[in-house]
Amino acid sequence: MSVTAPQIEIDIPLPKPPKVLSEPEKQRYQDKIKHQLEQHNAVLIAHYYTDPEIQAMAEATGGFVGDSLEMAKFGARHEAQTLIIAGVKFMGETAKILSPEKRVVMPTLEATCSLDLGCPADAFSEFCDQHPDRTVVVYANTSAAVKARADWVITSSIALDVIDHLDAKGEKIIWGPDRHLGRYIQNKTGADMILWQGHCIVHDEFKFKALDQLKAMHPDAAVLVHPESPESVIELADVVGSTSQLIKAAQTLPETKIIVATDKGIFYKMQQAAPDKELIIAPTAGEGATCKSCAHCPWMKMNILENLSTVFEREGVDIEVDKDVAVKAMKPLKRMVEFVNS
Structure with a gap:
């Protein structure tokens, strides 16, 4: 019988956009x-x-x-x-x-x-306690208290490598908090993972149909997708990767048009890295989308x-950061840094 982690509903007002400066x-x-x-x-x-x-x-x-x-x-x-x-x-x-x-x-x-808000430390810790045989791996997009409960902290750039490493050792995993990134890793590695049901409000808004239509309008464009996006959107990607990996891909891919499914704040550094490329933001509005974020994190x-x-x-x-929390959180953070440097 499969185990499903609870989904924490986030019901908070989003901040207002800042005023435009002269x-x-x-x-x-x-x-x-x-x-x-x-x-x-x-x-x-x-x-x-x-x-x-x-x-x-x-x-x-x-x-x-x-x-x-x-x-x-x-x-x-x-x-x-x-x-x-x-x-x-x-x-x-x-x-x-x-x-x-x-x-x-x-x-x-x-x-x-939204990933942090959707993974309260008390609720996440209680869930982990129910599965003491599992290694707890959390994404960097979590509070210090959640990191303190983890065995590993990882970023999207090393997520596949770390989970592959743990799976090879026969370890079963609790993953938190992004369900889309977790599903992507699970599909790639075949690891035994229970996924906490959090999501990023920016990446969750990219939709298959709208992106597929955009691809049809630009058949010569490469599609770059962050793995916090829904599985159907990831399936349309030419490259799936972290922010740094997507910037590198824009720089090295032969295509002169790039459709980008991540926060559009990345365009600043991506355009520096690939000044000769045309960058197109993947749609978050239209049929089947709500455009709460419009591809840019309100926070x-x-x-x-x-x-x-x-x-x-x-x-x-x-x-x-509370000293006891900091000491506990340092252990999985140090483990991540050592893994990267190994």
Whole structure:
């Protein structure tokens, strides 16, 4: 008899889109951010899914743009004593766990993630306790408390390799929280996995029919899909991969047109890597789709020049992780880093 993990319904209001800034306002905030980074011995670290102007700000000031693990590793090795994490809260927590001696701040601590929200630590831990014979593997898109309950933390770039490794050892797995990524890995590896029923609101909105129609309009285009997308969408892909892997694919594929099924914030770095390619966002509106996100995470959009410029003037911007939780979460994070470096 198959075992199904509970599905946690997320019923929260999405944040409102930020106001549009004039060019003089942008310049004023950019100048202030540069000054404050120097003044506070700080570095700006941004995720691929933040708005292009935030990614450009990180690049222009000697910071970094990357995925969640790359962000945390960059912060750990950088000499700055303060890390400004432009992303969502679990990214700030991971950076703090890997750099406990540093101050870690965020433009807003209200920037969260539907995967994180859909995997409450208490409910997930209780479910894991019901299956003590299974190895607990969680995606990086989870809270520090969920990571602390895990045996392994992984990113999408190493998920297949880690699960293949564990399956070869005969280990049975509890996977959380993204059901689509879990199903993709299960199909590829054949591993015995119980899948927690979470999802990313951005990737969950890509639909087979709309993407199939777009492919028909651009038969010469390659299709790149993030594995957090539904199984039917993945089946239409020429390349399935993490953010870094999709950027690499856009750069190396021979096709000059690329249809991209992931958060459109990735276009900033993808276009840098493949300046001669035409990038087309996969549809999230139309028949069978709701366009709650319109291919851009509403919480990532909360990282704006205005709140970034005032991060050292406000309270409630510091990431703090309970020491016991941090110690427990460090074990699966360290296991992941060692696996990558092995």
